[in-house]
Amino acid sequence: ITAIAVSPDGKVYTNAPWDESGAEASTYENGKMLGFAGGTHGWGAGGGNAVAVNRHYVFLAIAMGNERGHLVGPGIWPQKGKQWFGVSRRKIEDPKLSALFQPALTLPNGALDPHAQLAAGFLMVNEVPAGAHADIQGLAASDTTLYVSNTAQNRIEVYDAESMQHKAQWTVHEPGKMALAADGTLWVITGALTDATPHVAHYSASGQLLADTLPLPADSVPVDIALxxxxxxxxxxxxxxxxxxxxxxxxxxxxxxxxxxxxxxxxxxxxxxxxxxxxxxxxxxxxxxxxxxxxxxxxxxxxxxxxxxxxxxxxxxxxxxxxxxxxxxxLLFVDGAWMDPARPDSVYTGNKRFQLDLSKPAGQDWKYVGFLSNRFRYPDDPVFHTDMWPGLPIARQLKGHTFLYLTDMYADHLKIYRFDAAHDGETAIPSGLIAGRERGVAGVPNAPPGGEWIWRDVNGDGKFTSDGFTPNTSGARIAGGWGWWIDSNGDIWRTNVNKGIYRLHFGGLDAKGNPVYAYSDMTTYPVPQPFTELRRAVYVPQTDSLYVTGYTADMPVDRAFWKEVGRVLVRYDNWSSGKPVLRYSITLPWETQAKPVVTIIGLTVEGQYVFAVEPVGAVHVFDKDSGKEVGVIRPGPEVGKASGWVDVPNGVSAYRRSNGEYLVFVEEDARGKVMMYRWKPA
Known part of the structure; x- marks a missing residue:
């Protein structure tokens, strides 16, 4: 949620640029979602950063494109190479309904075109080249007047709320969120985009700057305003x-x-x-x-x-x-979950901790108890400087301390965190970072060029100082590939598509309590037979077994499916001996023409089983010793027997409880959650 508007009776109208299941603009009352507006997701449309209401309408800032020129319709979508930013006017009694203020096109059969209906209630404020941004960052409305923060143009524009005709405008530096006072004056946040410390200004209805000021604290960062x-x-x-x-x-x-x-x-x-x-x-x-x-x-x-x-x-x-x-x-998006090895019923996600109470009914058996990212104490935390969300967790206990390892949505780099509850509470302290390709880590402070480096918090302060970086001079480039795994001994396994498997050995803890990894202490394994391309490698030290997935000459890759684990799973025993033994090879589910598609996008090994998840959330369970499939876990009635897409390469984990029950966690990004399944083998 990046913007809210509240009606006098307590309904809350929200907006955001993106929601995976299309609820960018939604309505809430008394803690319940009443519905979502629609028309802000797909067919060129996107949400935005502003919303306002009066007695008749909801005004939504939205973006409108043309799907790279594939959507064609004068007045409905911008021309190829162009992008629109503006305001969608909806009916307050049902925000799904466009409140038209210009003629709507009809279909050949005489029916109203739904896209044309939305277009007939859309006020185009800015047209820019595709890929550029000129978002509306603030809206305010009375029953007669709509005020629009045209932030990119440094002005506030005034429109008649009924006819939507332009009435006036005045210059304001980067206007953002606004609030309309009962006397018709307007409070505006200025410097909303680029100023380190935005300000609040008060304008008359005609745009005259008033002398009123708010005694804001010097370190305040105003982001919204209301009266x-x-x-x-x-x-x-x-x-x-x-x-x-x-x-x-x-x-x-x-x-x-x-x-x-x-x-x-x-x-x-x-x-x-x-x-x-x-x-x-x-x-x-x-x-x-x-x-x-x-x-x-x-x-x-x-x-x-x-x-x-x-x-x-x-x-x-x-x-x-x-x-x-x-x-x-x-709370969650493209995120997995992993049991805390040090505390029973404690679960980590990419940047949160949850507490389980499995005596309670499904949906009431978890509680949000910890937020891991502290941008005020650790502003260099790579979660703020690397792309693609906080990450997918693997938690390990090494030498009596818990460490959290996070990979990103595209398995590019690996973040490492330590904990100090007495000093930092729930915060995960930046401890290490293994960089992949340069683009994904280009924003990391003081990073050397080119990617392919290891950073360690040698000063113990979470700051990315230049003395903490070690470039990769080994000659073996580990960037590229989909597989990261941290075994229970702390070794990091990196699966490259066609260069083999890399193993960074855990070198103990340094004086500041960080795990030590070095390119000079790395083992490289060639692509094992029968594989032609690799995707994942999961190592279990207790049995010296490596579970490898990928493609073979007989079961080749389909480039249209690029996050999947592959079509073949092989278990090798005696892996570290230099003479591994192939224990079994099994064919994984692979029906790319099925609707929905049936492949495997992630897998993990825990207890007696291998757990492998399809993109639509079904979890195949295999006996790890024989490779035989035991059964399939599917979403139950608690979640409408449905799962959204598993859209990450490490989207499943499992934990065997002391009573023999397994908890299986599966990422579900359509509705922003992690599914938890409970299974006790007979």
């Missing part, structure tokens, strides 16, 4: 305070009159511990007629590149006395 029925100004501060700040007029000037939220937010006290009023990355604030305050967060704030989906959204409501009334969570 209540008493004329108080509410500012969402995404700086170190992580609070909503209240300002009231007293003696002709505005003074600070209160706050909502614990100072420091989720990072105060036990850093990373969530709870009421412990905000984390504010993106929106609103208030209803009863003075209930609504706060949206996403783990980092409204400008979250290059993290993609942010670090987990929440939307919550607070009564005037500060009591939390409700909260909804959208």
């Amino acid at each position: 209540d029925a008493h004329g108080r100004v509410l500012v969402a501060d995404n700086g170190p305070r992580q609070q909503v700040l209240f300002f009231s007029k007293d003696g002709g000037r505005y003074v600070a009159s209160g706050t909502l939220g614990e100072r420091g937010g989720i990072f105060a006290g036990v850093a990373g511990q969530p709870g009421p009023q412990r905000f984390n990355g504010l993106t929106g604030v609103g208030v209803d007629a009863h003075d209930n305050v609504y706060v949206a967060t996403n783990g980092i704030g409204p400008h979250y590149a290059p993290i993609g989906a942010g670090l987990g959204a929440t939307l919550e409501s607070y009564a005037p006395d500060g009591k939390r009334l409700w909260q909804v969570q959208g």
